[in-house]
Amino acid sequence: MLRTHDLNVTQDVDSLFHPYTPLAQQRETGPLVIKRGDGIYVEDDQGKRYLEAMSGLWCTSLGFSEQRLMDAAAKQFQQLPYYQLFNGRSNEPSIELSHRLIEKTSHLGMAKAMFANSGSEANDQAVKMVWYYFNSIGKPAKKKLIARERGYHGVTVMSASLTGLAGNHMDFDLPIGDRVLRTACPSLHHYGRPGETEPAFVDRIVGELEALIAREGADTIAAFFAEPVQGAGGVIIPPPGYWDKVQAVLRKNDILLVADEVITGFGRTGQWFGCDTYNIRPDMMTVAKALSSSYLPISATLVSAKVYEGLTQGSTKNGVFSHGVTYAGHPVCAAVAIETLKIYEERDLVARTRALSPQFLRRLLAMEAHPMVHSTRGVGLIGALELVQDKATGKTFDPASGILARVQSAGLEVGLICRSLRDILAVCPPLIITEAQIDELFDKLAQSLDLAHADARKAGLMP
Secondary structure, eight states: OOOTTOHHHHHHHHHOOOTTSOHHHHHHHOOOOEEEEETTEEEETTSOEEEETTHHHHTOTTOSOOHHHHHHHHHHHHHOSOOOOGGGOOOHHHHHHHHHHHHHHGGGTEEEEEEESSHHHHHHHHHHHHHHHHHHTTOTTOOEEEEETTOOOOSSHHHHHHOOOGGGTTTTTOSOTTOEEEEOOOOHHHHOOTTOOHHHHHHHHHHHHHHHHHHHOGGGEEEEEEOSSBSTTTOBOOOTTHHHHHHHHHHHTTOEEEEEOTTTTTTTTSSSSHHHHTTOOOSEEEEOGGGTTTSSOOEEEEEEHHHHHHHHHHHHHHSSOOOOOTTTTOHHHHHHHHHHHHHHHHTTHHHHHHHHHHHHHHHHHHGGGSTTEEEEEEETTEEEEEEOSBTTTTBOOOGGGOHHHHHHHHHHHHTEEOEEETTEEEEOOOTTOOHHHHHHHHHHHHHHHHHHHHHHHHTTSOO
16 A cells, blocks of 8 residues: 655655556555665665565675675775776776676686676677677678577667567567577476476477577577576576587587676676586676675676677777777776675685575475475575466466465565566575575565465465
8 A cells, every 4th residue: 555644655656767667556556665774684664674585686695784895985986986988098996897807707718898887788788799799800791699588688679689588578669670589498397398308308499599590590690698597587597418508509600609697697606607607608798786796886798808809800990999888887886896806705605605505495495395386496596486376287377366476575574575577486695695594584485475375275276
């Protein structure tokens, strides 16, 4: 119910345009106003405390009260609050951050970093770099891009076109043009055929990728964009052998691999990058979110020496590399990102994630005993539950029933914030979570499901 007596709520409803929100409904219900944070918890303007099981939007890896990041921002504001990187200018935080990022990714083949503000922008500029590269090296016909069903790469016109989720396209007139090709999502649960084994499934979808390339012509295809683990598409964990076989196909056909590490980067999977977890060797990488624990907006597109050399050739021909954004390498954002990387290293949060992951995955798996949970999956400290109306048949709830939305609202009642992705419930807690807090998370998740299950039974949707 809308709290019309509350100034925050009325001003929000009057003035604020909320992303990824039912707009008409927002006028009726109003916002949940978060006022402060403390570790992995946040508190609303009514004083209610919530365990933030999604790290905000898969991003606040160090929780909501890391003083060192606040101090790093304040110090840089005093020294140099802004400067740009155009025309060969630079600033010390951008220099140090780029150096640290390349140190962390050189074993994956990365050599240079270009900054932006969000994962969407990082992927958007990656597309421009891919096209520029092939034009520069004399292969201008290579323009098409392959992305996967359920893939998520952002919301700019180009990155949303790469995204393989219908909701990001409907009524936006997306995807644009004919340059984006779609290939299979590596989820046996969603796309496997009756009786199909996991190895057979992998062989089939990789074969479909090969057939797509042959049909379109490898000389017309520039790059393959993919997340090591598909996040917003439902926390899709790639089957064994999938990435090895996909990379072999791409190499054979001179197709660049762009690894979208916006969610999986900086420890989420139990390694520094999802590329480390799945032995991926990309030509380009995009990072954001946990790069600064999202305390300030910053992202980067990382490129290999081969790609950078091609871009340099084009720049020489054209006189300048005419791309960049005003806030690229913003010194305050870069200073916070530097401090974030230092904390990861000093506290060895990547190894800590590996150590906590068995408990996290064990509690996640135990949720399959619940009447509404068909199956679970996860890696590191990211996981998902498949919610169903009928476990025997796998029948899912009609969204109009309100039961899926009820799981989220029930979570708020018991002090838990998680995220519903159609029939999937995702969890992605801050990396600073403790063993006791993992138990708290899943205890509250079970309570949320129990409340939703009770409502489903009252509505006659479940026995």
